[in-house]
Amino acid sequence: MSDDKKQAITAKKAEDFSEWYTQLVERAELADIRYGIKGFVVYREWAQITMEKMFRIMIDALDMTGHMPVVMPTLIPEKNFTIEADHVEGFAPEVFWVTETGADKKLEERLALRPTSETAFYQMYKLWIQSYRDLPYKRYQRGSVFRAEKSKATRPFFRGKEFHWIESHNAFATEEEAMKQVEQDMHITHEVLYKRFAIPHIFFKRPHWDKFPGAVHTFAADALMGSGKVLQLPSTHYLGKNFSEPFDVTYLDNEGQSKHCHTTCYGPSISRIYGALIALHSDDKGLRLPLELSPVQIVIVPIFREGKEKVVMDYCNQLAGKLRTMYSVYVDGREGYSPGWKFNQWELKGVPIRIEVGPRDLEQGTAVIARRDLNEKKEYLQNSLPQDIAKIANEYTANLISQAESSFEQNTVSAHTLEEVKAAIGQDKIVKMCFCSTGPQGTECAAKFEEASGGFIRGEKAFVEEEVQGLCPGCNKPAKAVVYVAKSY
């Protein structure tokens, strides 16, 4: 690493989230925006090591719940892409088209860089699914997708024209089984996103006007970011027969009747979740990462004094050897850098645990441990270091979760008028309110709230019954839903 050039973050997260995030990404060397195509960025080493771990965790969770992997081509023929009407309307403006190859040879048919892969999967499901015995049919693929979004600014990991995800496409005999899958997707999300990636979130059933193109119902996890805005993380969709009918995906039931499948899809974007994770946990010193996801979990920094370099270094290496049976450990014995510089550097990189050992520690049988979850330093006895480290490691990710957790409840306020909504959104709150309808009839009211407050109606809490009373503050008609309004990324 050419660390000479690295600089600390100067922006404050609380004051200017946007600038702070930009500096974090640049200075911790997570992504590089200088690739040369607008909206496309390079993911750098420190980010990619973590994202690869995240991919493996998510893939393992899918494997354990009866999904199997397939790999579709990255390109989709134009004709597939026009079969489901809402879907094409939703994605057509964002498609990158391959039109020619080699020495300017025009293709007979344009090929889409997939913006999502329903239209690739379903043409194959028509061939692969035959009998009720094939169901449920649960498949996923890992890959990148491409969306030429116009309006929105690129922010590395949060939003870009290519992102890296897993998409799962499942087929069932009945709506009930399909909806059970939606619940399982939410459960997987909780197990992975909350427990492993330390991201508290709430699933909302999206209103009619904010559904996935082609979906009957969309359920999406919103995480509350430090700035009071929410970020949409994985979403799962019940598609009814909206795809199985146009793509003719049928099965013979046990009486020999041909029926269309009910289908669902689930799409955790690992690159976007990584963005949420670093934005949520990091602070003005730099990155903070769940212990399991950090490329280096423990850094040992020897404090050199003249003539004592070797004995200190020997101890550090010996300690590292012990700890490596459990953790990924780096001994930063580089010359030409002060201990203070190294401390800042590894705090910027979010290494969870730092151990500092100098000649005086060797005499006293002590070592200093600095932990990034609490940002505090304490002296420990060398004898009990492995146990102390184990204790800290055990608490570490739970501490990140609990620090992030205050979020929703604390930041949610109720409102009953448009003015109250405006005021609360202005204070970066999430607003709970009664609303006329999350169906098509509510579209106009929603637009009114959005324009007035800058907040978006995220939907009703998924699979939670809440008491509705009173009138919709938008149109004064009787309310039929309890919804949440928030600013979003």
Add this chain to the structure above:
Amino acid sequence: MSDDKKQAITAKKAEDFSEWYTQLVERAELADIRYGIKGFVVYREWAQITMEKMFRIMIDALDMTGHMPVVMPTLIPEKNFTIEADHVEGFAPEVFWVTETGADKKLEERLALRPTSETAFYQMYKLWIQSYRDLPYKRYQRGSVFRAEKSKATRPFFRGKEFHWIESHNAFATEEEAMKQVEQDMHITHEVLYKRFAIPHIFFKRPHWDKFPGAVHTFAADALMGSGKVLQLPSTHYLGKNFSEPFDVTYLDNEGQSKHCHTTCYGPSISRIYGALIALHSDDKGLRLPLELSPVQIVIVPIFREGKEKVVMDYCNQLAGKLRTMYSVYVDGREGYSPGWKFNQWELKGVPIRIEVGPRDLEQGTAVIARRDLNEKKEYLQNSLPQDIAKIANEYTANLISQAESSFEQNTVSAHTLEEVKAAIGQDKIVKMCFCSTGPQGTECAAKFEEASGGFIRGEKAFVEEEVQGLCPGCNKPAKAVVYVAKSY
């Protein structure tokens, strides 16, 4: 799985390799060629589970040898792609171009679907590499690449227009260090390809006319396939300053002098290696896979007799429970399929070990084990099953290796005239011969051999000195190299 429809392979590998391979891929459900774009196929579950394991093994090997992961965009701006002259000449005819987005909006600059990523990496290396302290700079990425090859037929995994690989791009201060990396790449290939994937191979230094576009030297692993043809597997390239100069990738040495880096690249294509692996080990019954790579390692088939279903099934589940601590185990208790049908099915799928248990076995305390490496069946005592299984599992992959290993030495013959070369290639041999030159001067002779015999000059054995004597049988000039000629995929 809708196994009702599955059919056995009818073609014989020894008689019609091409048809046999096609049937293997279709009937074991490894890939589907019905995707709808010529040259693009879908990888199905059974193949992808194995390929994901292969990716993890290869990535771990790269991580352990000091490489770090990055992710570049899939698209490369046209201007990057024209900077290195040989490179553009080599790849330009095969590039898929993105020219427009959304509602027919023409892009200002065409974007290439990467055929390989040198031109993406080097523009970033110019920014990232500054000082000799940054070197060696070793990075890799996992992804797919796209080549609109015209002339060659698609064969799933072996050859197609999109394939899935890892590409590593490394930069060094000196040629010597760069060449050490080439040797390390060959070592990684041996450790992974030979020991873990059971594929014997030989590294050749490719002749001048068969180098990677832009390379100074190309070293490629050729595996001998069942049919007498060789298949090129991972290759590693010393690029000299051919990329660092046009892309201006420089470092300041320890005296403050700016110098261009020496670079290398290494590109193991996992999808192609998978093709080699299944073609090499499989037989007329179906797939054979190294134990570690098989999606299911042990299948237990209960033999039902009326009234004894439950007791047999209970024993099978209990045995599976024990074995699952070490292996991936599937108990095939499906009704409506005969034991014989199940045996064939799992042999087609290449499950390494099958355990058959019926009521008579329960009385006798026995079980039958059928192993796919030796294609033989034997009765074992239930008491010692875990130890017996462990012993078989230990030998299994080694047996596949040794069966494949006879290859090169046995199939290599020497030749001294064009006629002898023709005859030997006609008998599916690899031909060793003296040759005028693997430099540009040999191009014409090589074309003569290719046209006359159908064999290609694969090059000299890499890092092996062989005694050269006599004249080149092509041009009768004094020979300067010992080369190997073979038919190839």
